[in-house]
Amino acid sequence: MLQAACRRSCWPVAAVHEHPAKLTPRQRRLQKQRKQWKQQKQQQRQQQTPPPPLPPLPPADERRPHQGLGTPDAAASLQLECPHFDSCSGCTLDRELERPPLLADAERFFAEAGAVHLKLHSGRSQRWRMRARLAVRQGPCGQPAIGLFEEGSHSVTPIPACTVHHPAINEAVQLVHEAVAACRITPYDEASGSGQLRYLQLTAVVAAPGAGQPAAVQLVLVWNCQPGDSQEGRRLQAFADHLWRAGQLRSDGTRLLHSIWANFQPERTNTILGPDWRLLHGEPWAWARLGGADICFGPGSFLQANFEAMGGALAAMQRHVPVGATITDLHAGVGTIGLSLAATRAPRWVEFVEVNGQGLPPFQQSAARLRQRWRLGEAHCSCSVAGSSEEEERPPGSGSASEDGSSGSEDCPADDSRMAPPPALEYHVAAAGSDPARWCQGADVVVLDPPRKGLEPELLHWLCSPAAGDAGVHRLLYLSCGWPALKRDAAAVLASGHWRLRHAECFLFFPGSDHIETLTVWDAAGSSGSSDWSLASD
Numbered sequence: 214m215l216q217a218a219c220r221r222s223c224w225p226v227a228a229v230h231e232h233p234a235k236l237t238p239r240q241r242r243l244q245k246q247r248k249q250w251k252q253q254k255q256q257q258r259q260q261q262t263p264p265p266p267l268p269p270l271p272p273a274d275e276r277r278p279h280q281g282l283g284t285p286d287a288a289a290s291l292q293l294e295c296p297h298f299d300s301c302s303g304c305t306l307d308r309e310l311e312r313p314p315l316l317a318d319a320e321r322f323f324a325e326a327g328a329v330h331l332k333l334h335s336g337r338s339q340r341w342r343m344r345a346r347l348a349v350r351q352g353p354c355g356q357p358a359i360g361l362f363e364e365g366s367h368s369v370t371p372i373p374a375c376t377v378h379h380p381a382i383n384e385a386v387q388l389v390h391e392a393v394a395a396c397r398i399t400p401y402d403e404a405s406g407s408g409q410l411r412y413l414q415l416t417a418v419v420a421a422p423g424a425g426q427p428a429a430v431q432l433v434l435v436w437n438c439q440p441g442d443s444q445e446g447r448r449l450q451a452f453a454d455h456l457w458r459a460g461q462l463r464s465d466g467t468r469l470l471h472s473i474w475a476n477f478q479p480e481r482t483n484t485i486l487g488p489d490w491r492l493l494h495g496e497p498w499a500w501a502r503l504g505g506a507d508i509c510f511g512p513g514s515f516l517q518a519n520f521e522a523m524g525g526a527l528a529a530m531q532r533h534v535p536v537g538a539t540i541t542d543l544h545a546g547v548g549t550i551g552l553s554l555a556a557t558r559a560p561r562w563v564e565f566v567e568v569n570g571q572g573l574p575p576f577q578q579s580a581a582r583l584r585q586r587w588r589l590g591e592a593h594c595s596c597s598v599a600g601s602s603e604e605e606e607r608p609p610g611s612g613s614a615s616e617d618g619s620s621g622s623e624d625c626p627a628d629d630s631r632m633a634p635p636p637a638l639e640y641h642v643a644a645a646g647s648d649p650a651r652w653c654q655g656a657d658v659v660v661l662d663p664p665r666k667g668l669e670p671e672l673l674h675w676l677c678s679p680a681a682g683d684a685g686v687h688r689l690l691y692l693s694c695g696w697p698a699l700k701r702d703a704a705a706v707l708a709s710g711h712w713r714l715r716h717a718e719c720f721l722f723f724p725g726s727d728h729i730e731t732l733t734v735w736d737a738a739g740s741s742g743s744s745d746w747s748l749a750s751d
């Protein structure tokens with residue numbers, strides 16, 4: 214199930230290529246394009262006259278004061294400045310990151326569809342990746358190599374100074390690298406199926422809800438054995454014990470590791486994660502503050518890698534949901550979008566639908582936390598600014614995005630809503646297309662956030678029929694991570710005549726890649742467009 218979920222997930226958590234040996238024709242075409250692209254960039258660079266040497270600079274996004282997500286100004290071009298760009302298969306763009314080539318097609322599409330000028334919001338170009346998956350293999354000199362596969366091979370390019378990783382991730386990679394040598398752990402070898410450590414998944418997390426900046430890493434060791442193998446289990450535990458001790462030794466006294474998990478993957482497959490997990494050290498749950506809500510996640514939960522950009526998208530969605538609305542979140546994962554709307558728009562109820570049952574336990578943690586915050590908020594009757602932690606509430610008017618990218622006071626629900634009862638939250642483990650009429654009945658707003666392949670045919674068919682209007686749905690918020698699929702789905706929705714495109718904007722979720730995350734807002738063609746429904750900032 215989990216494997217299936219990972220394959221479905223919207224975008225590779227990091228560019229570990231799962232099938233380097235068996236590429237589909239499309240993958241081969243993409244690979245060729247990417248190679249040509251890199252060659253072009255290299256040629257352009259070589260043709261440029263080398264500039265006079267300058268003193269070393271701090272990372273690019275420290276020079277460009279970070280003010281949360283914004284539309285890029287024409288003069289400032291976002292750059293990666295990554296020392297691994299030429300050798301690493303991860304990023305395809307190293308400059309003008311705010312103009313991924315895909316954007317031009319999206320602009321054309323929305324101009325033709327009659328939407329307002331398509332804005333693209335970008336945040337920091339470096340240190341944005343909060344979750345990475347890296348392969349562990351034997352390097353050429355017998356040293357372990359931790360990084361990304363070279364294109365079309367199982368050779369790993371180490372990327373210790375990757376500039377898009379959160380620094381804690383690079384720190385943890387260094388720690389594992391040293392520990393692999395110290396504990397004589399053998400990296401996995403595809404040819405023989407032997408070796409122990411196959412991959413790492415590293416997620417930068419805060420120590421506890423509301424605790425501030427990400428500080429520690431939830432580390433997953435993907436191990437090449439059955440979960441019941443006691444001999445390997447002992448070796449794995451000894452390795453984790455070593456890491457846990459070493460991970461306590463940061464010079465500022467803080468702990469580098471939040472937790473260590475094992476994931477067991479004994480199959481000779483390119484699928485990264487196996488179905489079985491074991492907590493070896495630390496806390497079972499990790500938390501992120503996203504869009505005004507505390508979101509709990511486990512190592513197997515879907516999680517957007519760019520918290521800042523996701524915070525921006527959540528803030529945008531909040532602007533299109535009237536206070537007190539009823540909401541269905543149809544591709545809920547651990548509930549990030551619905552919980553963010555529950556925390557900031559005082560809805561009467563939110564229904565969550567998610568096909569992967571792994572989302573439910575962390576969702577229950579977040580829902581309990583939200584209810585607790587709701588009670589506290591009522592007790593203090595304070596203006597809980599969307600996106601701030603209880604410790605750091607910001608005054609009204611300071612509406613810029615916070616570190617997690619979440620919105621400021623402009624998104625605060627009206628004061629009356631604070632006295633409303635907490636929203637009813639219900640989570641269904643089911644496919645969205647299995648019974649859309651049931652999930653969406655009575656929902657004012659339906660949130661769609663499907664995987665890269667777009668909406669399942671049954672759901673798209675239902676949305677394009679009069680049934681969605683009959684169910685009372687006024688508005689669709691469609692957040693898409695797959696531009697080709699969105700283009701197809703949007704064309705079908707437009708052609709149905711049941712929806713009008715009200716708004717579209719894009720977010721740079723993966724600076725360094727030709728990727729855009731697109732939010733479209735659709736209103737039922739027959740809806741009156743009363744003032745409550747005119748919240749869009751378009």
Ligand SMILES: C[S@@+](CC[C@H](N)C(=O)[O-])C[C@H]1O[C@@H](n2cnc3c(N)ncnc32)[C@H](O)[C@@H]1O
Pocket residue numbers: 218221222223515516517543544545546547548549550566567568569643644645646662663664665669694
């Ligand atoms: C792009 S992720 C979004 C998750 C969540 N909205 C978030 O922001 O974290 C897409 C989610 O849709 C789920 N999914 C895939 N197919 C689905 C389906 N047919 N019905 C419901 N959920 C589905 C995936 O398991 C995944 O959790």
